[in-house]
Amino acid sequence: MNCEKCEKDANLLVILPLHRPDGCLNTIACLECAKKSGVYCLKHKKPHLGFDDGTTVCIYCIEAEVEQHRVELTDLVNTEIFSQIDEASIERYYAWLADVNVKVGEINKTAGIRAIVTLALRRRVEPKAVIEAIKNEGLDIILPPQYRLDPS
Numbered sequence: 001m002n003c004e005k006c007e008k009d010a011n012l013l014v015i016l017p018l019h020r021p022d023g024c025l026n027t028i029a030c031l032e033c034a035k036k037s038g039v040y041c042l043k044h045k046k047p048h049l050g051f052d053d054g055t056t057v058c059i060y061c062i063e064a065e066v067e068q069h070r071v072e073l074t075d076l077v078n079t080e081i082f083s084q085i086d087e088a089s090i091e092r093y094y095a096w097l098a099d100v101n102v103k104v105g106e107i108n109k110t111a112g113i114r115a116i117v118t119l120a121l122r123r124r125v126e127p128k129a130v131i132e133a134i135k136n137e138g139l140d141i142i143l144p145p146q147y148r149l150d151p152s
């Protein structure tokens with residue numbers, strides 16, 4: 001099969017979350033093109049996961065960042081966000097957290113931290129910048145659409 005970027009025949013092809021002009025959401029590329037694409041993690045040697053808005057992130061980087069920032073972010077969520085955000089938002093946040101915890105059997109707040117880290121990596125900013133963004137734009141920016149006040 002040929003690489004859809006350089007059109008060379010390659011033994012190893014990876015699926016990249018790059019939208020094609022024909023509307024297809026993925027591009028099949030050789031390793032050389034993948035490495036240059038910006039949507040392939042060089043550290044973990046894996047293609048990124050793509051989102052509807054075109055942003056991408058390496059899921060292995062998410063988990064590494066969650067571990068690295070867990071204590072700091074848990075603290076910031078408690079002190080910076082829960083003290084400032086309206087109660088209705090916090091209720092939606094906990095409704096989502098409860099659903100996630102049932103699904104993955106996780107009885108803690110990791111999903112919230114993971115959502116912050118994921119958005120930080122998608123926006124290519126520090127997790128702390130997402131805390132600031134939540135303070136300005138509301139908690140809904142880290143919630144899946146169906147848990148937002150305005151699900152559209």
Ligand SMILES: [Zn+2]
Nearest residue numbers: 003006030033
């Ligand atoms: Zn190629």
Ligand SMILES: [Zn+2]
Nearest residue numbers: 041044058061
């Ligand atoms: Zn990675």
